Amino acid sequence: xxxxxxxxGGLVRPGDSLRLSxxxxxxxxxxFHMAWFRQSPGEExxxxxxxxxxxxxxxxxxxxxGRFTISRDNAKNTVYLQMNSLKAEDTAVYYCAADVTARSxxxxxxxxxxxxxxxxxxxxxx
Numbered sequence: 597x598x599x600x601x602x603x604x605g606g607l608v609r610p611g612d613s614l615r616l617s618x619x620x621x622x623x624x625x626x627x628f629h630m631a632w633f634r635q636s637p638g639e640e641x642x643x644x645x646x647x648x649x650x651x652x653x654x655x656x657x658x659x660x661x662g663r664f665t666i667s668r669d670n671a672k673n674t675v676y677l678q679m680n681s682l683k684a685e686d687t688a689v690y691y692c693a694a695d696v697t698a699r700s701x702x703x704x705x706x707x708x709x710x711x712x713x714x715x716x717x718x719x720x721x722x
Contacts, residue, residue: 598622598711600692605716608682616677616716618692626650626670629695629702631709632677634688634718641691645677646702655702659685682720689715 604616616632631646645666646655654666665678675692693709695702703709 598694600694600711600713602690602692602713602716605690605718607719607721609722610683610720612682612720613678613680614682614718615679616690616692616718618675618677618713620673620675620694624670625668625673625675625694627696628711629697629699630666630668630675631693631695631703632666632675633691633693633706634686635691635715636688641706643704643706644690646704647675648702653702655704679718682718684720684722687718687720689717691715 599621601619608614626649629648632644633641634644635641644657644660645664647666647668651668663681668675692713694711695709
């Protein structure tokens with residue numbers, strides 16, 4: 597059974613940094629394209645970033661380009677999201693997701709992902 601567990605969320609001030617981690621168990625993480633999504637109360641779950649199986653290709657939402665960096669350590673079965681220069685509008689629950697499908701382009705829709713973590717709260721407030 598595949599499980600994804602996020603950690604690293606918290607309460608920070610605008611301009612601060614956080615690093616989220618997602619540990620995959622039950623199957624090697626290099627079997628998946630991986631992504632991060634986020635969801636605020638009353639809103640849809642939105643794409644943040646994705647990374648290909650070997651890690652050579654990444655995609656970012658326009659709202660986080662230049663501030664967030666996705667990476668993966670396949671030896672540790674872990675995917676990371678480094679978040680810098682955080683803003684109040686980054687406040688959300690962040691979800692890690694895994695896609696088993698071989699694609700020519702990284703998926704950006706929640707329905708294209710097969711496995712999900714439980715979420716990690718990130719709150720950016722002064």
